[in-house]
Amino acid sequence: MTEALNPTAPLPxxxxxLAYPGMTLLDLVGPLQVMSALPRFGxxxxxxxxxxxxxxxxxxxxxxxxxxxxxxxxxxxDVLIVPGGEEPTIAAMADEQLIGYLRTAGATAEIVxxxxxGALLLGEAGxxxxxxxxxxxxxxxxxxxxxxTPVAERWVEDGPVITAAGVSAGIDMALxxxxxxxxxxxxxxxxxxxxxxxxxxxGPLDWTEFDIPSFAPIAEAQLRAALVDEPALLAKxxxx
Numbered sequence: 326m327t328e329a330l331n332p333t334a335p336l337p338x339x340x341x342x343l344a345y346p347g348m349t350l351l352d353l354v355g356p357l358q359v360m361s362a363l364p365r366f367g368x369x370x371x372x373x374x375x376x377x378x379x380x381x382x383x384x385x386x387x388x389x390x391x392x393x394x395x396x397x398x399x400x401x402x403d404v405l406i407v408p409g410g411e412e413p414t415i416a417a418m419a420d421e422q423l424i425g426y427l428r429t430a431g432a433t434a435e436i437v438x439x440x441x442x443g444a445l446l447l448g449e450a451g452x453x454x455x456x457x458x459x460x461x462x463x464x465x466x467x468x469x470x471x472x473x474t475p476v477a478e479r480w481v482e483d484g485p486v487i488t489a490a491g492v493s494a495g496i497d498m499a500l501x502x503x504x505x506x507x508x509x510x511x512x513x514x515x516x517x518x519x520x521x522x523x524x525x526x527x528g529p530l531d532w533t534e535f536d537i538p539s540f541a542p543i544a545e546a547q548l549r550a551a552l553v554d555e556p557a558l559l560a561k562x563x564x565x
Contacts, residue, residue, distance in 0.1 A: 336369040338506075341402035341430070343443075344376040344392045345423055347413020350384040351492050352440040356406055359499035362515045368507055375399045377422050385410055396426045404502070405434045408495070409441030409461065415551035418449040419558055427452065438487040438502060440495030447486070448473060449558075456483040461491035462537060463544045470562050496521060 340360050342353060353374075363370040376382060376392035383389055407427065417423055427450035431437045439447050444460035447453050448471030458473040459465065459481045468475045480489040480498040489498035500521070504512035516522075545563065552559040 337364070337371040338369060338403040338435075339399060340370055340372045340404040340406065341394075341399050342372070342374045343405065343407045343423075343427070343446075344374050344380065344382050344390050345413075345417050345420070346382045347410055347416075348382070348384055348390075348408045349410040349414075349441060349492060350386045350388060350390070352408030352410065352443065352495055353384075353390065355493065355496040356408075356438075356440060356499035356502075358519065359496060359503060359515060360404075360406070362518065363503065363507060363511075366507075366511065366514070368511070370506070373399060373402075375402075377420075377426075385413075396422070396430075400430065401433050402430060403434060404436045404438070404506070405430050406499075407437075407439040407443035407446055409439065409443035409445070409491075411442070412547055412551040414442045414445065415548055416555075418445060419552065419555045424450050434485070436485050436487065436502065436505070438489070438498060440489045440498065441491045444468060444473075444488045445471075447488070452486060453488075456486050457481050458483065458486070458488040459490050460488060463491075463540055463547075466541075467544070467548075467562055493523075 342357055361372045364372060373394050374392045375394045375396055377396055380391040381389040427446060431450060431452045437452055441461045442464055444458055445467060448468060454472035456473055457476045458468050459476050459478055460468060465475045479494050480487055480501060487498055489495045500512050500516055503515050548562055
């Protein structure tokens with residue numbers, strides 16, 4: 326669905342990306358690269374990266390991230406995008422400051438989006454209850470613990486909430502978001518300038534060849550390792 330820009334909205338509209346320690350870098354910079362094209366195309370958007378502090382924050386690569394704004398400086402973005410990761414993202418579910426920001430900023434944002442396990446943070450903030458949602462396939466089943474309906478799609482849109490599958494799916498979700506914010510032609514031009522035309526050397530994934538349930542112990546081990554000091558939260562996510 327493509328929606329026209331709201332002429333009564335304050336300009337420029339702010340698109341905020343959440344940063345926190347240990348996140349998956351591509352979850353952040355993939356969609357960030359896509360959305361950063363909007364102001365470069367002369368459209369009325371401001372793209373920022375926000376964190377509890379100005380960092381620097383480690384990622385799951387050797388490259389750190391330095392947010393340019395703090396939560397207090399961007400209390401009410403128009404669009405809020407949350408990257409995911411592995412154990413550090415799960416551990417961030419217990420970060421009261423981060424979850425509190427998602428809860429308050431997400432309540433007023435026009436669009437709240439996540440990439441990969443960023444959806445778990447949205448769930449803990451109460452933003453997925455009663456909605457269809459997706460995350461990385463390893464943790465898709467966990468979404469039901471937040472009152473969401475897990476859906477195995479590249480991205481899932483349910484009202485103001487858009488949740489993408491794992492890592493690279495964030496780029497697809499962001500291009501869809503550009504279409505929603507600025508129209509299909511703009512999205513197509515962004516895709517062109519980024520030369521986003523995936524042709525993986527091993528071909529597309531055939532999900533039928535993988536025994537997804539067999540990976541469940543890995544997901545459980547990640548939850549237990551990340552939340553070893555948060556028994557109440559762990560019990561919420563597991564049937565102990």
